[in-house]
Amino acid sequence: MGTDNVRIAVLGAGSWGTVFANIIADAADLARERDPGARPVEVVLWGRRASVVDAVNETSENPDYFPGIGLNPRLRATTDAAGALAGADVVVLAVPSQTLRANLVEWRPHLREDAVVVSLMKGVELGTCLRVSQIIAQVLEYPEERIAVVSGPNLAREIAERQPATAVVACPHEETAVRLQSLFKSAYFRPYTSTDLVGVEIGGAMKNVIGLAVGVAEGMGFGDNTKASLITRGLAETTRLAVALGADEHTLSGLAGMGDLVATCSSPLSRNRTFGEKLGAGKTLEQVVAETRQTAEGVKSSESVLELGWANGVDMPITEAVVKMMHHDLSPAEALVAFMSRTSKPERYGV
Numbered sequence: 001m002g003t004d005n006v007r008i009a010v011l012g013a014g015s016w017g018t019v020f021a022n023i024i025a026d027a028a029d030l031a032r033e034r035d036p037g038a039r040p041v042e043v044v045l046w047g048r049r050a051s052v053v054d055a056v057n058e059t060s061e062n063p064d065y066f067p068g069i070g071l072n073p074r075l076r077a078t079t080d081a082a083g084a085l086a087g088a089d090v091v092v093l094a095v096p097s098q099t100l101r102a103n104l105v106e107w108r109p110h111l112r113e114d115a116v117v118v119s120l121m122k123g124v125e126l127g128t129c130l131r132v133s134q135i136i137a138q139v140l141e142y143p144e145e146r147i148a149v150v151s152g153p154n155l156a157r158e159i160a161e162r163q164p165a166t167a168v169v170a171c172p173h174e175e176t177a178v179r180l181q182s183l184f185k186s187a188y189f190r191p192y193t194s195t196d197l198v199g200v201e202i203g204g205a206m207k208n209v210i211g212l213a214v215g216v217a218e219g220m221g222f223g224d225n226t227k228a229s230l231i232t233r234g235l236a237e238t239t240r241l242a243v244a245l246g247a248d249e250h251t252l253s254g255l256a257g258m259g260d261l262v263a264t265c266s267s268p269l270s271r272n273r274t275f276g277e278k279l280g281a282g283k284t285l286e287q288v289v290a291e292t293r294q295t296a297e298g299v300k301s302s303e304s305v306l307e308l309g310w311a312n313g314v315d316m317p318i319t320e321a322v323v324k325m326m327h328h329d330l331s332p333a334e335a336l337v338a339f340m341s342r343t344s345k346p347e348r349y350g351v
């Protein structure tokens with residue numbers, strides 16, 4: 001990193017990008033309040049739409065996602081990606097996982113040679129089955145110490161309201177994770193560090209898939225036993241996949257695993273859970289897709305996650321049911337029968 005101001009670019013002015021940029025601005029204010037000698041931090045948010053960018057700059061609000069919620073007045077926004085990236089020490093990515101590769105190809109010439117790139121995304125790429133950090137490594141050809149991920153129980157609206165929350169900053173290089181942790185730590189946002197990038201990313205991608213399943217159960221009118229069963233078996237499924245890919249099983253009991261799974265599966269704020277709920281309540285897939293304005297990553301990522309499971313010999317029954325409902329016209333009622341009539345087995349770790 002350079003010696004003057006720390007420059008951070010957040011790319012993606014949707015719900016999480018906006019809120020995360022706000023966390024960083026609030027964190028920087030707190031750091032300067034505690035230590036007036038601390039290096040000043042400048043945060044710039046890149047968005048595609050001029051109306052959103054203008055509103056952030058003129059009214060410190062993102063009216064499309066969080067009308068009435070004030071953002072840090074120091075937060076600047078721009079539609080000029082090259083300008084946002086020029087000189088940025090840290091680049092935070094908050095666009096849909098499936099468009100990231102094309103975005104990165106476009107942004108690559110403007111990134112500083114020694115920038116650290118942080119993914120906030122929770123998906124797995126269709127076609128390649130790559131996790132987001134792997135897409136970044138492939139397109140930017142960065143070493144592992146300059147690629148990190150933030151994940152955890154982080155429903156954006158609650159954090160926009162500055163309600164307390166926690167997350168995990170993961171990077172195989174602990175020093176990078178610790179440096180980012182200090183940049184992202186605000187009065188209401190407490191990041192922990194981890195070196196288990198695989199576990200943190202698989203936890204984030206899988207909770208969206210399980211969130212869809214729990215939403216379907218909700219929409220079908222089922223109660224808490226059904227939902228607790230899906231959450232618990234969903235965590236077992238997530239852990240099996242993550243461990244097969246080299247993760248530490250304990251990561252999945254943490255904030256980026258169980259923590260995020262519980263938040264997503266319990267909250268009407270979750271887009272994935274809401275998507276599933278509408279389907280479970282009898283709407284057609286086309287209707288639900290047409291009504292969904294924001295990114296519900298699990299819909300597409302369920303296919304790549306299932307492929308990852310198959311390629312690694314991992315049994316993924318909930319994911320399989322979700323894929324069939326999302327992409328192969330299986331009705332929620334049929335999915336339920338198929339799920340409940342599977343061969344009986346013991347409840348054992350890894351089974």
Ligand SMILES: NC(=O)C1=CN([C@@H]2O[C@H](COP(=O)(O)OP(=O)(O)OC[C@H]3O[C@@H](n4cnc5c(N)ncnc54)[C@H](O)[C@@H]3O)[C@@H](O)[C@H]2O)C=CC1
Pocket residue numbers: 012013014015016017047048094095096097099103120121122123154155156157293294295297
């Ligand atoms: N909203 C939340 O509570 C959280 C979301 N996430 C993850 O953050 C990522 C982004 O999600 P959100 O901000 O919630 O989604 P969103 O749907 O609110 O915003 C997505 C943003 O990406 C932009 N975008 C869409 N297509 C694009 C393209 N082709 N090129 C460039 N930009 C494009 C949109 O204009 C929008 O600004 C997802 O992976 C999600 O899983 C993670 C934690 C919390």
Ligand SMILES: O=C(CO)COP(=O)(O)O
Pocket residue numbers: 122152153154155156208211260263264269270271272273295296297
């Ligand atoms: O990732 C999230 C919470 O941690 C947001 O969940 P949804 O994408 O389902 O809204």
